[in-house]
Amino acid sequence: MCELNGSAFSPDGKKESGLKIKTIFHIDFDYFFAQCEEVRNPMMKKSPIIVCVYSGREQDSGVVSTSNYIARNYGVKSGLSIKHAKNKLRDTKSFFIPIDLQYYKEISNKIMNIICSFSPFIEIRGVDECYLDVTFLLGHNSEYSINLAKTIKKTIKDQTGISSSIGISFNKILAKIASDYKKPDGLFLIDINNYKEIVYPFAIDKVPGIGPKTRKKLNDIKITTIEELVNAKIDNLIKICGRKLGYKLASICHPDFSRWQTNNLKQKQIMKIMTLKKEPRDSLDFRKIIDKISIEIVSGLVRNGLVYRNISIILILENLVNITRSKSMKLYSNEIDQLILQSNYLFDEILKSIDIKDVRRIGIKVSDLKQSTGQNTLNQYF
DNA sequence: CCCTCGATCAC
DNA sequence: CCTCATATCGAGGG
Numbered sequence: 299m300c301e302l303n304g305s306a307f308s309p310d311g312k313k314e315s316g317l318k319i320k321t322i323f324h325i326d327f328d329y330f331f332a333q334c335e336e337v338r339n340p341m342m343k344k345s346p347i348i349v350c351v352y353s354g355r356e357q358d359s360g361v362v363s364t365s366n367y368i369a370r371n372y373g374v375k376s377g378l379s380i381k382h383a384k385n386k387l388r389d390t391k392s393f394f395i396p397i398d399l400q401y402y403k404e405i406s407n408k409i410m411n412i413i414c415s416f417s418p419f420i421e422i423r424g425v426d427e428c429y430l431d432v433t434f435l436l437g438h439n440s441e442y443s444i445n446l447a448k449t450i451k452k453t454i455k456d457q458t459g460i461s462s463s464i465g466i467s468f469n470k471i472l473a474k475i476a477s478d479y480k481k482p483d484g485l486f487l488i489d490i491n492n493y494k495e496i497v498y499p500f501a502i503d504k505v506p507g508i509g510p511k512t513r514k515k516l517n518d519i520k521i522t523t524i525e526e527l528v529n530a531k532i533d534n535l536i537k538i539c540g541r542k543l544g545y546k547l548a549s550i551c552h553p554d555f556s557r558w559q560t561n562n563l564k565q566k567q568i569m570k571i572m573t574l575k576k577e578p579r580d581s582l583d584f585r586k587i588i589d590k591i592s593i594e595i596v597s598g599l600v601r602n603g604l605v606y607r608n609i610s611i612i613l614i615l616e617n618l619v620n621i622t623r624s625k626s627m628k629l630y631s632n633e634i635d636q637l638i639l640q641s642n643y644l645f646d647e648i649l650k651s652i653d654i655k656d657v658r659r660i661g662i663k664v665s666d667l668k669q670s671t672g673q674n675t676l677n678q679y680f
Numbered sequence: 681c682c683c684t685c686g687a688t689c690a691c
Numbered sequence: 692c693c694t695c696a697t698a699t700c701g702a703g704g705g
Contacts, residue, residue, distance in 0.1 A: 351694040361694050363691085376691075379692040397694090424691065424697085509689050540700060543688095569696055610685095618693065624684060659694085 317555050319438045319490060323430040323447060324465040324473035325413060327406070328482035330426035331364040334402045335395050337459040346372060346392035350380050353573040358384065363397050367482060399425075409454050409462075416450055419558050421470075427477075429470050431558050438468070440489055447485050469554035471546075472497065474506050493551060498525035505550060512539055524550070564669075568598050571612060571661030581654060585642065591662045592637045599664065605630040606664035609637060611644040614659035615652065623647050630668060637664070 327333070331349040336342060346369035352360040362378045369375075369392065374383045380394070406425040414420055419431035436442040447464040454462055463484035465476025472488045475497060480486040488496055497504075502524060503513045515538050521527050527535075528551050536544030570591045574583075599606060610624035623644040627636070641662050 353694060359692090359694095361692080363694075377693080382692070399695095426691085507689070511688060542700060565697090566699095567697065571695060573694070608683095614693095620686075622685060626683060661695085663696090 317553075318433060319468050319553050320431060320433045320555075321436060321438050321443050322467060322470055322473045322554065323432060323443075323450070324467075324470065324477040325428050325430060325450070326463045326465075326474075326477045326481060327409065327426040328461045328463060329364055329366050329370075330406075330460075331397065331402050332366040332369075333460055334398075334405050335393070336366065337405070338401070342393045344368070346374065346387055346390055348374060348380075348383055348387075348392060348394050349397050350383075350394050351397050352380070355573050355576050359573075405458060405460065408458055409460060412454055412457060413450065416446070421558070427474075429473065438490075440487055444485065444487060451483075451485065467493070469550075469552065471506060471550045475500070475504055478504065490553070494525075497551070498523065498528075500524045502527050505547065507543060507546060512543070515539070565602065565604065565667060567663055567665035567667065568595055568604075568606075569612075569661055569663035570594050571614070571659055573659045574657065579654070579657075581649075584645065584654070584657075584660065587660055588641045588645065588662065589638055591660070592634055592641060595662055595664055596632060596634045596637060599632045599667075603670050604667045605632045605670040606637075607631075607666040607668075608664065609640045609644065610663040610665065611641050611648065612659075612661040612663060613645075613648055613652070613657050614661075615656045616658045617656070618658075621648050621652065624663075626666065630670070632670060637662070 332347045335347050335349060347366040348369050349363045349365065350360055351363050352358075358380050360380045362374060362376055362380065362383050364376055365374050365383075369383075369387065372386050372390070374386055384394070402425055410420070410422055410428060413428060413430060417430050417432050417435060419434070421429040423429065432443070432446060436446060443466050447466060451462055451464060454460055461483045463477045463481035465473045465478065465486055465488070467473040467476050467488040468490050472493060476486045476488045477484065500523065502508050502516055502522060503510075505524065505527070508516070516522075516527070519534065519538065521530055527547060530548070532544065532548040535547050538544065539547060572587055572591060574587070607630050608624060608626045610622050613621045615621070625640055625644060627640075
């Protein structure tokens, strides 16, 4: 996350003493999971491709993770249920493919490495996008920026077969808005001299960080466009969106003078959620599932040499309400027995307030992670 | 300050 | 109709 440097900018983005306007790229891999499947099996390329997360609850239950643009033309996009997608595509030859995160991560790593070779100032945000600060290479120059972006796009495409979209601007938020504006295979620059004409008319939900809830709250006080957003009083924004988001929203068109964070790659939590089969279940079934999830989580911890201190259990009910209970331990640990014991305890706590029949999904999360120092599996003192 | 819990976002 | 995983924030209680 970037923190603006307090008083260091002027509202209109003019340079102040010693501070340099940055050139930031936001690089986004187009319809990534589905495109990975196209690369693996190019003969599918001309047909709708739908990458699916099957829940196993019943035949064809689950949702669409990603689809290619051909499928999107039929109205099939992320979040749609697989049943609906199949219905919309019933007259076409289309490919429904189960999600294969391992494979996508491999390709993602390859691409991120390519990008790193252009600038070390990279901030990876998930498998399919990253920010790149290229100021040290070319200062602040539109023509150079566009040429470099073209080169990066071409290199990625040549070496991995994946097309991408790049947005260029003087801060991260506008760079991301820019990459979104012309995808797929896009390249768009929002310059310090023309950003108002471009982004002021945009609806506020183009801003990363504004989802349906925040949009509604802001619409209620008559803020619908980015122009209205940047002209709003910061105190109002903070009142409505909270301190952090309010401050960020007030600053979306300000130059980024923050020091670039070195990549914060350390994992902060591990979570596994399972959807239950649609059949009668009793408390014993849940104990077995808790065992199973716990094992997977601990194996994740051990693989990464991590210990946890906080355990949460998450229940999602049939009406999709979420309930969580969590507990902090005195000591760091990666022990399975402790995890199972505490998870069961937290599960029982929730069962006091709800009916076990209403549970649809169950998950466990470990957080407050740290690198385990020794090679052993003993408890660690902090 | 720490802990717990729900909300939100965006994949 | 409704998956899965991650990170972050703020409120409320101690």
